Amino acid sequence: MSLSPLLNASLAIQIHAFLAIAAVVLTIAIFTLPRGSTAHRWMGWSWVTLMAIVALSSFGIHEIRMVGPFGPIHILSDFVLFQLVINIRATRTKNIRAHSRGMKLLSLGALVGAGAFTFLPGRIMYQVVAGG
Template structure:
């Protein structure tokens, strides 16, 4: 394991990685907290801001170019932004079951599934963990 790929990556990639790591930590904390508590809501707001930052920062990362400067991963970013709004609306409307489904599905798909793709050869996380 080496941090050289991280320290030599573009600042937007460093920012993106740090936000993703924060989102993972927040996800674990939120799932452990009593639902609806003040801490759950505070951490939830932080998680939403972090996930929005991850999604928005991805539009400035163009390592995989398939459709102009974009790749299919950018569709996931649009999905995340849409679902953040949907999840917040559900919570505010009192539809807690829908809020939970939306946020859990997004955490799984955006953090775990998309996160797994960052370990493919040639990607920064692959280089950090497996040594390039």
């Protein structure tokens, strides 16, 4: 294992990767807390902020291009930003069931699902894990 491929990547990739990793750790913590507690709400807002920055930072990443400078990561990022708004709105309107389901699906899709693709051969996180 070597962090050098990530540390030698562009600043956008570094921000994107390190904050996504932080979001994974925070996700685990949030899911262990009692729902609606002060800690859950505080960590939840922190998670939303992290995920928004992760999504926004992807617009500085242009490794895979499909339409001009944009690729699949940008479609996912648009979806994440949209879902963050939808899930916050669900909480504010006291639709806790929709909020809970939406956040779980967002965590699973955006962090676990998309994160898995970063470990494919040739990708930076694969190089980190495989030792550069």
